[in-house]
Amino acid sequence: MNETTRPAESDPLPRTAMIGVGSMGGAILAGLRAPGVRIDGPIAVTTRSLASAEQFAGAEDVVAFASESDPEANRRAVRGARLVILGVKPWMIADAVREIADALEPGAIVVSVAAGVPSAAIEALVPAGISVVRAMPNTPSHLGLGATGVAPGASADAAAVDTVRRLFETVGIVLVVHEDQINDVAAVSGSGPAYLFLYAEEMTAAAARLGFDEDQARRLVLQTIVGAAELMRSTGEDPARLRRNVTSPKGTTERAIAVLQDAGWGALFDRALAANVQRSEELERGE
Numbered sequence: 001m002n003e004t005t006r007p008a009e010s011d012p013l014p015r016t017a018m019i020g021v022g023s024m025g026g027a028i029l030a031g032l033r034a035p036g037v038r039i040d041g042p043i044a045v046t047t048r049s050l051a052s053a054e055q056f057a058g059a060e061d062v063v064a065f066a067s068e069s070d071p072e073a074n075r076r077a078v079r080g081a082r083l084v085i086l087g088v089k090p091w092m093i094a095d096a097v098r099e100i101a102d103a104l105e106p107g108a109i110v111v112s113v114a115a116g117v118p119s120a121a122i123e124a125l126v127p128a129g130i131s132v133v134r135a136m137p138n139t140p141s142h143l144g145l146g147a148t149g150v151a152p153g154a155s156a157d158a159a160a161v162d163t164v165r166r167l168f169e170t171v172g173i174v175l176v177v178h179e180d181q182i183n184d185v186a187a188v189s190g191s192g193p194a195y196l197f198l199y200a201e202e203m204t205a206a207a208a209r210l211g212f213d214e215d216q217a218r219r220l221v222l223q224t225i226v227g228a229a230e231l232m233r234s235t236g237e238d239p240a241r242l243r244r245n246v247t248s249p250k251g252t253t254e255r256a257i258a259v260l261q262d263a264g265w266g267a268l269f270d271r272a273l274a275a276n277v278q279r280s281e282e283l284e285r286g287e
């Protein structure tokens with residue numbers, strides 16, 4: 001596993017197209033549109049609805065095509081692109097790839113962010129010479145705070161991996177992994193923001209039950225999460241040590257932590273991550 005971080009300055013990314021701009025594609029797109037990110041030409045995107053495409057009207061850095069009103073939208077978007085990001089749902093990937101296959105530029109790189117779609121399934125549908133790379137990003141990419149696993153398919157050489165690594169470094173940190181680890185990346189960081197949001201929901205609800213109003217509860221919980229995350233990030237300290245700093249012997253935190261640990265907190269994460277990986281494996285089997 002090989003981790004890299006966002007570079008201060010690098011060559012422009014090659015011309016890029018994105019098929020499907022939903023939660024994940026939209027987050028990547030927002031990250032790519034941030035000041036300082038340099039791309040060779042406007043990013044071509046396709047949305048399903050015309051209304052979604054119209055939000056980009058007048059933008060200089062994005063050209064949008066809507067597939068509901070233009071049957072050629074996806075093919076138009078990928079023409080001229082050296083880098084094509086597939087941002088549709090896993091079960092739509094095969095149809096999308098069949099649709100664009102013969103419009104792809106020779107030598108283009110196709111990046112799929114879909115959970116549970118092996119690179120080989122995409123490689124079987126594209127012309128020879130196209131490189132397929134899998135990526136497993138997460139939605140904080142929107143703010144340049146993403147964590148992405150990148151795994152080459154058999155068709156991708158080191159240069160293709162490097163280009164995709166650079167793409168995702170513009171929106172956060174990147175781990176280059178073997179494809180057999182990509183489901184694990186999905187379980188940890190791909191889905192990870194949702195676990196944190198669930199924690200925030202539950203903490204806010206519990207705080208409200210203690211008597212805080214909704215706004216007070218939200219502010220206390222949000223600032224606690226942001227502050228604790230920033231403390232971890234800025235000090236680089238082991239979270240166990242930071243936890244011990246909060247946990248006075250015979251104090252209040254100790255009692256609460258004991259409740260969480262007695263409830264099997266650690267084992268619960270093992271089960272949740274295993275369930276996540278299992279779901280990726282089901283998607284691989286088309287279930």
Ligand SMILES: NC(=O)C1=CN([C@@H]2O[C@H](COP(=O)(O)OP(=O)(O)OC[C@H]3O[C@@H](n4cnc5c(N)ncnc54)[C@H](O)[C@@H]3O)[C@@H](O)[C@H]2O)C=CC1
Pocket residue numbers: 019020021022023024025026046047048049067074087088089090092096113114115136137138139190191
């Ligand atoms: N949401 C997340 O946090 C993450 C999602 N992923 C992967 O990202 C992919 C997309 O997931 P989401 O963004 O959550 O789904 P989504 O439903 O929000 O986005 C998919 C988008 O594709 C569009 N679309 C569908 N068919 C299209 C077509 N023929 N032409 C153009 N656009 C089309 C839809 O209108 C929608 O906006 C999935 O494969 C998922 O496994 C990966 C990592 C994290």
Ligand SMILES: O=C(O)[C@@H]1CCC=N1
Pocket residue numbers: 115186190191
């Ligand atoms: O829930 C999903 O299937 C996708 C993959 C990782 C995060 N969201």
